[in-house]
Amino acid sequence: MHAAITAVAGHLPDHILTNADLVKMVDTNDEWIRSRTGIEERRILKEPGLATSDMGAEAVKELLKKRGIDATEIDLIIVATVTADMHFPATANLIAHKVGAVNSWGYDLSAACSGFLFALATGAQFIEGGRYKKVVVVGADKMSSIVDYSDRTTCILFGDAAAAVLLEPTEENGIIDHKLHVDGSGAQQLRQKAGGSLHPPTHATVDAKDHVIYQDGPSVFKAAVKGMADVSYEIMERNQLEPDDVAWLVPHQANLRIIDATQRRMGLPHEKVMINIQKYGNTTAATIPLCLRDWESKLKKGDNLILAAFGGGFTWGAVYLKWAYDTKA
Numbered sequence: 001m002h003a004a005i006t007a008v009a010g011h012l013p014d015h016i017l018t019n020a021d022l023v024k025m026v027d028t029n030d031e032w033i034r035s036r037t038g039i040e041e042r043r044i045l046k047e048p049g050l051a052t053s054d055m056g057a058e059a060v061k062e063l064l065k066k067r068g069i070d071a072t073e074i075d076l077i078i079v080a081t082v083t084a085d086m087h088f089p090a091t092a093n094l095i096a097h098k099v100g101a102v103n104s105w106g107y108d109l110s111a112a113c114s115g116f117l118f119a120l121a122t123g124a125q126f127i128e129g130g131r132y133k134k135v136v137v138v139g140a141d142k143m144s145s146i147v148d149y150s151d152r153t154t155c156i157l158f159g160d161a162a163a164a165v166l167l168e169p170t171e172e173n174g175i176i177d178h179k180l181h182v183d184g185s186g187a188q189q190l191r192q193k194a195g196g197s198l199h200p201p202t203h204a205t206v207d208a209k210d211h212v213i214y215q216d217g218p219s220v221f222k223a224a225v226k227g228m229a230d231v232s233y234e235i236m237e238r239n240q241l242e243p244d245d246v247a248w249l250v251p252h253q254a255n256l257r258i259i260d261a262t263q264r265r266m267g268l269p270h271e272k273v274m275i276n277i278q279k280y281g282n283t284t285a286a287t288i289p290l291c292l293r294d295w296e297s298k299l300k301k302g303d304n305l306i307l308a309a310f311g312g313g314f315t316w317g318a319v320y321l322k323w324a325y326d327t328k329a
């Protein structure tokens with residue numbers, strides 16, 4: 001038995017932050033942002049009082065509507081996020097409550113930009129074990145809550161969004177293989193320095209801006225190019241997939257140049273790569289399911305998809321799946 005994605009949905013906040021808007025905030029320009037990252041605009045959740053769980057709940061409601069099932073049928077909700085509404089309770093609990101998933105349990109999973117893949121691989125185990133029939137995997141991040149909008153090296157990159165998939169048992173197709181990695185030494189290059197048990201919030205940590213994303217961009221870039229390209233190639237090799245066998249690469253959307261490097265290493269043509277970074281920027285755990293949502297109408301039953309990501313931690317990995325359904329017109 002395999003676990004298959006049987007529905008996808010997403011939620012994007014209405015407010016659009018363009019490169020032109022950023023030019024008014026920091027010393028940058030549209031040409032630099034486009035050529036170095038591929039990003040043109042991103043969505044920001046501006047309304048006070050709304051958080052990651054609100055975007056996640058909207059995505060899950062849409063998911064249930066598309067699949068035509070009730071929230072009470074959900075067995076488990078796994079939420080990949082680094083911007084939980086609060087340290088506890090888990091964002092999964094809040095989403096379950098907001099959508100009325102009263103028969104579900106759930107938990108959050110922290111793997112930054114690889115979070116969705118880690119959660120997908122984890123959710124698949126519950127289905128493959130035979131006891132779970134409907135597992136919802138959410139990737140959701142309100143990155144604007146941890147971005148310093150006076151730091152031009154990070155504020156241009158990130159956006160807010162949520163997206164979700166439903167996993168159900170299937171005899172054919174579904175998730176075939178995954179290859180996931182962590183390397184904690186990467187914490188030096190990409191992290192949120194304060195707010196956890198190591199450096200609890202104090203006036204000093206706030207004054208030092210230690211609650212926002214710290215990133216050594218160029219070293220993360222190098223690690224991401226190698227990590228994402230290598231693991232994507234390795235999962236193809238392990239499953240005897242030639243470039244012609246792969247219908248789509250679904251890459252984490254961090255930087256167009258990282259995506260290009262992965263595509264080249266896999267030997268794929270540009271037309272087989274899902275790219276929407278120009279519209280949403282890096283939405284961390286939401287990028288991959290958002291791509292699936294945007295490309296859903298083009299996906300055909302039996303298509304071989306390689307999902308690949310690299311993120312803070314470091315975390316990286318790839319998932320190989322066979323798409324399980326044709327979208328009805």
Ligand code: COA
Pocket residue numbers: 027028029032033036037113152153156215216217218219220221224254255282310311312
């Ligand atoms: N606008 C204009 N110039 C900028 C800028 C901006 N927003 N940000 C940085 N610069 C400048 C730098 O100050 C530097 O100037 P200098 O040469 O005078 O010192 C120059 O542009 C090049 O900076 P550098 O950091 O080397 O650029 P880069 O090509 O590595 O691109 C990133 C920077 C952040 C886009 C890139 O490193 C990256 O994408 N890293 C990975 C980030 C990521 O994906 N993180 C999420 C987890 S995967």
